[in-house]
Amino acid sequence: MDDAYFMGQALQEARHAFDIGEVPVGAVIVLHNRIIARAHNLTETLNDVTAHAEMQAFTSAANTLGGKYLIDCTLYVTLEPCMMCAGAAFWTQISRIVFGADDPKRGFSSLQKQILHPKTEITGEVRANESKELLRSFFSKKR
């Protein structure tokens, strides 16, 4: 099981979001090759702008582990994390982040300063086209 496999799992979550009319972003958190949390964007359903896929995955993974810090964990997320989610990732001290599509507008990597925890390694553009296509298709339906 590699990055493309786990990104496929995150894409599956994104498709669930799509199906219920949520902006289609999905995430899974993996520890030692096992998925310990999965989530998709629920901002509309929960009426809560903080309910991004990553935020829920962090909370859920911490619940599963019984500890706040996501040491040795990898976050797979279909869209580059925004500043809120990157800021949350900092606090979790997560070991690695793999994202799909980039987000030039609100993605954290547009910032000058080191946002992520120094312990966090980042890999971008994994199955980016599938993620982008899902988002494009969602917004083309809406507009």
Place this chain on the structure above:
Amino acid sequence: MDDAYFMGQALQEARHAFDIGEVPVGAVIVLHNRIIARAHNLTETLNDVTAHAEMQAFTSAANTLGGKYLIDCTLYVTLEPCMMCAGAAFWTQISRIVFGADDPKRGFSSLQKQILHPKTEITGEVRANESKELLRSFFSKKR
């Protein structure tokens, strides 16, 4: 009722956090001179790094209002918001943020780029000394 009064309410929340061994940060959200949400940091209690005072206040205010956006609302928070909370504030489109103590290490204003929503006005250093003193006293007990 002015900024100092509402910051006093946020400080009261911070003191609740202090009393239960949480990093003492408190927040209230005000709409038309009425407090619609109050919260304090609960990262230890909830075992969740995303449970900052501001995050909970945003969620709670959106619940009260029945809408995701905090238009015309003011967030009073005893410590300068971190990047996660500033990123969340962006998504809420909150109209104003008033903070107490600055946070040169993880505060959002250390970033080069515009983090907050362009509609959000910011006021810092309101009753900053009281907030700082509470934090200083908390960490001096711990270390």
